[in-house]
Amino acid sequence: MLSKNDADFYTNLEKKLAKTSSWPSSYLYKFIVPTSEAKIKKLVELFDNLGAVIKTKQSSKGKFTSVSIQLTMRTPKSVIEKYKEVGDKIDGVISL
DSSP states (O other): OOOHHHHHHHHHHHHHHHHHOOSSEEEEEEEEEESOHHHHHHHHHHTTTTTOEEEEEEOTTSSEEEEEEEEEESOHHHHHHHHHHHHHHSTTOEEO
C-alpha cells in the first residue's frame, strides 16, 4: 500500500505529465537497483515487448546499476501505473 507521501507524489507527477506533454508520448524511466542479475532481468522483463530501448550502466564500485528505459506511453496514468508495478515487484529499486 502506498504511503500518503507516495500517493501525493504520484498525483502531482500525473498532473505535471498531463500539462507538459501531449499523449501518447515518449517517456524516459530511470531506476537504480542493487547490482543483481536477477533484479535487472526482472526490471527489463517488466518492459519487455513494449518497444522499449533499455540501457544499463554499473556504478564505479559495482554495487548499483542504473537502468534507463525509453518508450512510448499512452497516458500519464499509464506512466504512474508502471512506476507502481516496478516498486511492487522489485525490492530495493529507486525510481528517479
